[in-house]
Amino acid sequence: MQLTVGPNQFFWDAALWRDFYLRLADEAPVDTVVLGELICSKRLPFYQTHFPEVIERLQAAGKSVVMTSLALITLKRERKLTEELVEMGLEVEVNDLSVLPHLPAGAAFSVGPLVNVYNEGSFGWLAARGASRICLPPELPLASIAILAEAAPVPVEVWGWGRLPLAVSSRCYHARLHDRAKDNCQFICSADPDGRAVDTLDGEKFLAVNGIQTLSASCANAANQVPGLRQAGVASLRLSPQSEGFVEVCKLFRDLLDGKIAAETLSATALSRAPGGQYADGFLAGTAGVDWSGGPRRAMMG
């Protein structure tokens, strides 16, 4: 099984962004890295000047580099960004179906987790359209994944680690929490490099927000599900970037997939690195997404 690093969902300082990917190139045992902006087109100008250097370094290290589309494309400027993305000539990860018509015939593309691929019909249609890899929506249970992967004409990827992308909106929650208009957000989401926690009135960890995106408070961790995923024929696990300790997480997953460590070891070792400090894998198990197969899901704020 391979490892794919998904696009960074958060807004980081450009220097941090660059360092993160250079270190990833040099040290992380991963096969594919998806770069680019998924959440907010306004963030891109801050760090895109580093693309050429980072792409070169990643490719020199033998990693495939893929560029993601935005998750929600509404503005004219954002449609133009999509065109520019396609012109870069790298494989494009489609995270909004409106990207498809921008792809010239034969252009390499893959399908990201924010496209609704729930069944054989959708999977087959996208594969026939030329998708080279399909990362399934995190909501899918292992039972569905197994059916899709069994007959899959192209490799299937599944969300393996990181706060789960649960929703996108046109409303920016970071701006709203700071009583600012979206157009005058002053890039306040950069204050929360792994998302801003949203807790219940009882103080339970619940969700996290990141600009227009809502994520799980818990960190998804598919370690306990790897035997089932492997048996289903899943080709790769997706690890989602976080601001600290990410290379270590990548190494732990490589060791797990290589049979060098047990899932329990990975989970115990990585817990201090997990955004939100607790795990979830309920989506894969087919229960509530917040559930965790390795113990109690609920932890009070401490």
Place this chain on the structure above:
Amino acid sequence: MMELVCPAGTPAALRAAVDAGANTIYCGFADETNARNFPGLNFSREELAEGVAYAHRRGSKVLVAINTFPRAGSEQLWHRAVADAKTAGADAVILADLGLLAHAADRHPELRRHLSVQAAAANPDAINFYASSFGVRRVVLPRVLTVAEITAINREIDVETEVFVFGGLCVMAEGRCSLSSYITGKSPNMNGVCSPPSHVQYVETRGELAARLGGYTIHRNAKDAPAPYPTLCKGCFHSEDKTGYVFEDPSSLDAKDLIPALAKAGVTALKIEGRQRSRSYVAQVVRSFRGAVEAVAAGRPVPPGTLASLTEGQAATTGAYRKTWR
């Protein structure tokens, strides 16, 4: 005149909506193929055929929403729903899933296809993609767009647009939200439910009433105050130093006053949410909107609102239609 598309969760609601002046009714089968899969709601095959006949006799149309995402290994349930909608005489099916659209275009090319809001086609590229790939004739726009954006979209597409004007308001891009399944295991996309009643609990502690979903407190009120239904994205939460409705207040959409602007934006049809609502609710809303649509068509102003008592928490919003909402 703009077309008024009205919800029916039961045959009685369908007849009430037709009688109140709905141009078009939308409904679904009583199973997981539609996004309002609530107990006691929706239509059997026979009820749909009867409902279509009733509507057609009075010059109204019936659309069948088959707008969840088929479960892997069980696609035939959704395929059968499309075939049965056609057999019942439906004027169109409302679909969201790529694979189901491809199936319907291939197997039932003469059956008119509308794109569900659950497909969240939010720009002209997406809409033109669905139109050219699957022959979609109308798109229900996601509730993330301003009126100005809707105007711009209509200039770049050749298919009809339909927009929500009243009822429950999704805060997130529809069909792209798994908040409900994260907390309860049941989602709009897979099960046709959001924040389902089966996972709701009202718990009284220290003189307060907590409305919980999947065990998580979504609202807490004084015991005697009306407790809002714990829809996940309309809850009250903490985030660092802030406490409040992080995502959206418990309010619902009322864009009646925007009907002239939506007409000018090139919108073909206005949609009312609420297949889970009672017959009398539907009749009241449909009558009010029919009056508004007729007034606008005749060049008169929109009659003043009378629906405040029907909105969630008695609070209404124009949602994303106004840019300030964002």
